[in-house]
Amino acid sequence: MTDQRYTIGELSRLCGVPVRRIRFYSDKGLLPPATRTMANYRVYSDADAARLDLIQALRVMGVGLAAIRGILARKSSLAELLQLRLSALEAEIAGKRLIAATLRAALRHPEPTADDLRRLWTMTSLSNADMRALTERFYDEVTGDRMNPEWKQKAIAAGAPELPDDPTPEQIDAFAELRAMLSDEAAIAQAKADAELMWTPDFDPAAYHAAAERIFAEARKAMTAGEAPDSQTGSAIARNWLDASARAMKREPDDSFRTWHLDQYRRHHDRSLRYQQLLATLRGEDAPGREWWWINQAMTALVV
Known part of the structure; x- marks a missing residue:
């Protein structure tokens, strides 16, 4: 089967592209004619027609001429x-x-x-x-x-x-x-100073995170049941949190460690809670509850 040949006018009618635009693409090196006649008229092939369709499709999608030239030269993939x-x-x-x-x-x-x-x-x-x-x-x-x-x-x-x-x-x-x-x-400077005290070589973030999630769930359950932070249940949850977080940080669960926890809460909770509330707004989620407030109230009432 022989390759069909087209004059520029025939190619224009076949592809629905004005002659002037085909000349423009040819002059830019995007669509060089397959050959020329003895009179120097441009002659195009079926492959050129397919190439012109691709050029037009890419131009409709807003692709620039330089990028199209790279695709046609196989310097970058179409995908x-x-x-x-x-x-x-x-x-x-x-x-x-x-x-x-x-x-x-x-x-x-x-x-x-x-x-x-x-x-x-x-x-x-x-x-x-x-x-x-x-x-x-x-x-x-x-x-x-x-x-x-x-x-x-x-x-x-x-x-x-x-x-x-x-x-x-x-x-x-x-x-x-x-x-x-x-x-x-x-706030960045304050958080940096606190991170230097917390993120020591001995700190176990996985253990700390797991303990925090467990205590958070226990506090939520207690709140749902109507338990007060200074109740016996609150005291047990506070003690568990003090012990688990101390193990994760390789510290003693003594009164100084409890004081450190409460100081961290006092300085950072409002800002942290506000950040979580704003994230919830962005994500279309329910606003965070008062679980950490309840836990720290229980920590305040705890006798170490």
Whole structure:
């Protein structure tokens, strides 16, 4: 079977592409003619027709000429290029949604102020990737190389704020507040000082985390049953937490360790709780309860 040959006019009619555009692609090296006639007229083949269809499809998707040239020269794979283009389009769509959500948030007030607009429009310049980087910077600053890398990545994954594709005004406000919290240099410095005391070479984060989850569940059960923090049940839970956390930190569960726990709670609980509340708003989850407040009330009443 012989390859069909086409003049530029025939190729134009076959592919539905103007002659002028075909010439443009040819002059740019994207669609060189298969051959030329004795009179120097361009002649194209079936393979050139398929190539022109590919060029047109990529242009419709917004792919640039340089990238198309790389695909046609086999310098990069078509799958890679399409994935990059898809990622770019998804980012663009997310950006448009964020702008729309920002406008909705501004319009919830009958007369938005200049400060409202400034604060809300700032959100359009901060992506989820930016917030992830900000979270990573926070943990890097606070823990340095003291924190086990695996635990650090788990903490970052659990705590990195992510704005939904179509956020509510409340979620935009939560996103903005979380950014401010992660950027608070005074809070970072305080958290760093505390991390230096906690993340010692003897610290067992897996044991500490497991104990915290177990005690948290016990406290929730006690609260549901109507038990007071200073009850016998509260005393037992507080004692278990003191003992388990002391083992994880290779410390003695004495009164000084209890005082350390209470001081940590006093200095960090409100901020930590607020952070978790804002994350819950972003994720559409129920707000965190008062379990740690109950546990620390029980710790306060505990006689060591």
